[in-house]
Amino acid sequence: MQDSQAVAAHPALQHHFDNMEQQREASSLGMWIFLATEIMFFGGLMLAYLIYRMAYFHAFAAGSESMTMWLGAVNTAVLICSSLTVALSVHAAQEGHRKLLVGLLIATMLLGCVFLGIKAVEYHDKYVEHHVPGPAFQFTGHDEPPVRPDEVPNVQLFFSLYFAMTGLHALHMIIGIGLFIYLTYKAWKGTYGPDYHTPVENFGLYWHFVDIVWIFLFPLLYLVGHAK
Numbered sequence: 001m002q003d004s005q006a007v008a009a010h011p012a013l014q015h016h017f018d019n020m021e022q023q024r025e026a027s028s029l030g031m032w033i034f035l036a037t038e039i040m041f042f043g044g045l046m047l048a049y050l051i052y053r054m055a056y057f058h059a060f061a062a063g064s065e066s067m068t069m070w071l072g073a074v075n076t077a078v079l080i081c082s083s084l085t086v087a088l089s090v091h092a093a094q095e096g097h098r099k100l101l102v103g104l105l106i107a108t109m110l111l112g113c114v115f116l117g118i119k120a121v122e123y124h125d126k127y128v129e130h131h132v133p134g135p136a137f138q139f140t141g142h143d144e145p146p147v148r149p150d151e152v153p154n155v156q157l158f159f160s161l162y163f164a165m166t167g168l169h170a171l172h173m174i175i176g177i178g179l180f181i182y183l184t185y186k187a188w189k190g191t192y193g194p195d196y197h198t199p200v201e202n203f204g205l206y207w208h209f210v211d212i213v214w215i216f217l218f219p220l221l222y223l224v225g226h227a228k
Contacts, residue, residue: 059154072222082111093197
């Protein structure tokens, strides 16, 4: 009885929950439902990409071949490392290692910033090359057979989907970094520990989702041109 009262008296317990475990389960369920909606959102974009890729394979392959594959590969490695730091931060919170938790959250944010910096370089390159969809769009390609003038609109469609998918992914990363700034502040204050670490777990799930989305985007956008 005393143990249950101690748990119920936890300062992080919301009034509409009976205990911390019930609150944790409800929060986790809410996060999984949210991620399910995000899967449908990105899944629709990827489905559209696959349909157009089958319809205009040569144009999409030419657009993909113009991408700087090594930058995409580096970003993939960066996000995989950030998933590791997130997983370790959850463990640190569960074990009550406050300083380690703060350090791992900061490392995750730094890796996220590295990813966004590399993506900014890619966007700049595409702007200089006139590969941004719009009136100034130009594309000649350098593959064999060359891109015909009538295929250029289809290449522009590839880049439209590229900027839509990577731009939304980058937006999700920016949101994630904002969430981790909040987590880091709360962690430094000693909010999270063995008795209460649900926000770290839930935001970690969000970050893992963002990483997994990129794992799908990388081959779709960067490797299709090498599978002709």
